[in-house]
Amino acid sequence: MTEEIIIATPDSPAPEEPLKGAELIRREAALAPDKPGVYRMLGDDGEVLYVGKAKSLKKRVLQYAQGRFHTQRIARMVALTREMVLIRTDTEGEALLLEARLIKALKPRYNVLLRDDKMFAEILVRKDHEAPQITKHRGAHSIPGEYFGPFASTFAVNNTLDTLQKAFLLRTCTDNVYASRTRPCMLHQIKRCSAPCTGVVSLEDYNGLVGQAHDFLRGKSRKVIERMSAEMMQASDDMDFERAAHLRDRVRALNHVAMSTSVDLNEEEADVFSVFAEGGGACVQVVFYRAGQNWGDRAYFPRVDSEDSEGAILDAFLGQFYQDRQVPKLILVSHDLNEPDLMMEALSLKAGRKVQITRPMRGGKCEIVQHALNNAKAALGRRLAEHSAQSKLLQGVAEAFGLEAPPIRIEVYDNSHLGGTHAVGGMVVAGPEGFLKGQYRKFTIRDLDTKPGDDYAMMAEVFRRRFMRLIKEKDVPEGEKAFGKPDLVLVDGGQGQLDAVLAVMAELGMEGIPIIGVAKGPDRDAGLERFFMPGRLPFMMEPKSPVLYYLQRLRDEAHRYAIGANRQKRDKAISQNPLDDIGGIGARRKRALLAAFGSGREVASARVEELQKVEGISAALAQKIYDFFHGEG
Numbered sequence: 001m002t003e004e005i006i007i008a009t010p011d012s013p014a015p016e017e018p019l020k021g022a023e024l025i026r027r028e029a030a031l032a033p034d035k036p037g038v039y040r041m042l043g044d045d046g047e048v049l050y051v052g053k054a055k056s057l058k059k060r061v062l063q064y065a066q067g068r069f070h071t072q073r074i075a076r077m078v079a080l081t082r083e084m085v086l087i088r089t090d091t092e093g094e095a096l097l098l099e100a101r102l103i104k105a106l107k108p109r110y111n112v113l114l115r116d117d118k119m120f121a122e123i124l125v126r127k128d129h130e131a132p133q134i135t136k137h138r139g140a141h142s143i144p145g146e147y148f149g150p151f152a153s154t155f156a157v158n159n160t161l162d163t164l165q166k167a168f169l170l171r172t173c174t175d176n177v178y179a180s181r182t183r184p185c186m187l188h189q190i191k192r193c194s195a196p197c198t199g200v201v202s203l204e205d206y207n208g209l210v211g212q213a214h215d216f217l218r219g220k221s222r223k224v225i226e227r228m229s230a231e232m233m234q235a236s237d238d239m240d241f242e243r244a245a246h247l248r249d250r251v252r253a254l255n256h257v258a259m260s261t262s263v264d265l266n267e268e269e270a271d272v273f274s275v276f277a278e279g280g281g282a283c284v285q286v287v288f289y290r291a292g293q294n295w296g297d298r299a300y301f302p303r304v305d306s307e308d309s310e311g312a313i314l315d316a317f318l319g320q321f322y323q324d325r326q327v328p329k330l331i332l333v334s335h336d337l338n339e340p341d342l343m344m345e346a347l348s349l350k351a352g353r354k355v356q357i358t359r360p361m362r363g364g365k366c367e368i369v370q371h372a373l374n375n376a377k378a379a380l381g382r383r384l385a386e387h388s389a390q391s392k393l394l395q396g397v398a399e400a401f402g403l404e405a406p407p408i409r410i411e412v413y414d415n416s417h418l419g420g421t422h423a424v425g426g427m428v429v430a431g432p433e434g435f436l437k438g439q440y441r442k443f444t445i446r447d448l449d450t451k452p453g454d455d456y457a458m459m460a461e462v463f464r465r466r467f468m469r470l471i472k473e474k475d476v477p478e479g480e481k482a483f484g485k486p487d488l489v490l491v492d493g494g495q496g497q498l499d500a501v502l503a504v505m506a507e508l509g510m511e512g513i514p515i516i517g518v519a520k521g522p523d524r525d526a527g528l529e530r531f532f533m534p535g536r537l538p539f540m541m542e543p544k545s546p547v548l549y550y551l552q553r554l555r556d557e558a559h560r561y562a563i564g565a566n567r568q569k570r571d572k573a574i575s576q577n578p579l580d581d582i583g584g585i586g587a588r589r590k591r592a593l594l595a596a597f598g599s600g601r602e603v604a605s606a607r608v609e610e611l612q613k614v615e616g617i618s619a620a621l622a623q624k625i626y627d628f629f630h631g632e633g
Contacts, residue, residue: 021079026065028084032058036092042083050110053099055092071307077110096346100319112316113303121157122149131196134170148217156296167250168213169194179587180594274334274372280306285376299379310335327351334373396547407487412554414492416562420452422569425462426562442565456500463504494519498532589616604629
């Protein structure tokens with residue numbers, strides 16, 4: 001895709017007063033090319049107000065300068081415009097893809113904006129091992145293998161993994177565990193794994209099971225069930241009743257999935273988008289169908305204007321949604337898009353194959369879309385009710401702590417460690433929309449001068465790092481900052497923690513942000529929390545106050561997040577094997593060493609002569625292993 005940034009250079013000298021609003025846009029229109037492209041409208045301090053695409057940049061930009069605005073929102077946007085940036089592309093389809101990418105990156109104030117853009121879970125069947133592992137995966141496709149998804153919820157992907165384990169006996173263990181096994185694990189005993197690690201099943205037969213799992217995930221479930229049923233009958237005829245019973249259980253697991261998830265959708269893959277807009281809000285219900293099965297749904301609540309039509313919402317939503325996701329062959333929508341042909345062209349360009357977008361009017365597909373639309377309507381109703389309740393709670397928080405206005409961004413901090421080890425700080429963020437999990441952050445305690453278990457010093461380090469980042473970003477436009485400025489900060493702790501963080505804030509010159517210490521009551525009883533504020537005596541709230549319940553929930557979420565981060569660090573440390581750090585020790589040699597000595601600790605205490613007796617360990621390698629553990633390497 002060819003992109004050309006166009007910089008306006010007027011022939012006449014620039015006036016003393018810089019142009020703005022419609023006058024500036026009129027000048028830009030005179031210089032804009034009659035070509036496809038993307039335009040950005042910028043406000044004060046470089047804030048991106050709007051990103052749009054056009055078949056003709058000249059004609060589209062000129063429409064803004066003519067004064068015939070369709071809505072008050074566009075009029076306000078034009079009045080705030082201080083600069084325009086034009087980017088020319090080869091085709092209108094390329095312009096649409098670039099527009100979606102810029103909207104997602106810059107988050108302009110006046111665009112329909114997709115929020116809660118969390119990566120969906122997928123099932124990964126790895127191809128970089130002799131015995132492919134099946135596992136849950138999120139993120140970039142950086143591991144060699146086949147990816148199946150998306151799954152809209154953790155429950156959906158875990159349920160499918162459970163079925164695959166029962167039906168195909170594929171391993172889920174890590175490569176380190178696989179290499180170190182000397183006998184089958186418990187999963188083999190309960191018939192959830194065929195144990196290729198110890199040779200119970202040959203690699204050829206195991207890869208046959210992997211092939212069957214591939215067929216199942218590609219929608220060929222009936223074919224797999226028929227083949228397995230034939231094997232079951234043959235085993236029964238051969239009077240191998242134990243194997244026949246085992247195959248029967250596997251067939252039952254597959255039949256349960258096939259009967260419970262099959263739908264009237266004769267497509268290998270399809271996504272459904274139903275939108276419902278009301279009261280200045282909108283909900284887009286997304287449903288994923290893969291392999292003829294419903295792999296879950298999710299409700300999105302994009303930022304919209306009350307004047308946006310359902311078609312316009314879907315236009316903006318689809319472009320952003322598929323920015324970093326695989327595009328299916330078929331997309332079903334509840335409303336006609338404003339530019340369906342252009343959207344199909346752009347998504348086909350991204351997918352490298354034809355993509356069909358259709359609005360079904362009758363039949364099974366129409367029923368599926370209508371069901372999703374009903375769910376979108378119900379979800380938006382719940383969302384609006386929750387938002388109203390949340391607004392009242394935030395108003396109560398402002399009154400309780402003497403704030404000038406209800407807080408929009410609340411940050412809550414807690415630390416976690418076990419005997420001073422694997423210390424980590426956690427920050428959670430909440431606001432009118434609830435918990436903003438995409439804004440959560442973990443802080444590994446790095447300061448070597450911090451004594452193990454010194455909660456005050458740990459909290460001080462977390463605050464210093466978090467707010468130094470905010471200071472470094474002071475010249476960055478508000479929408480592009482990694483962290484926004486909080487309106488209220490809650491610290492899990494009493495006067496000591498509060499004094500520690502106030503000292504850091506004074507040191508950084510970040511005074512003026514309300515900071516509250518939340519101390520647990522006697523015997524850690526909920527409802528007896530004491531609150532610490534600068535210049536005010538510690539106080540308590542009414543035990544049954546809704547505001548107190550809300551603050552407890554914030555504190556508990558920070559506690560949960562910090563403890564989870566600490567457990568992850570401990571689990572990672574436990575699973576690490578010192579043999580992994582020795583060059584020349586691969587999976588086979590590590591397995592041989594562990595089989596001979598039982599553990600990494602025993603390997604570390606072995607003599608060179610003992611190490612040499614292990615198959616595959618030469619004299620030079622034995623010396624290298626010995627030196628590694630005894631500080632001579």
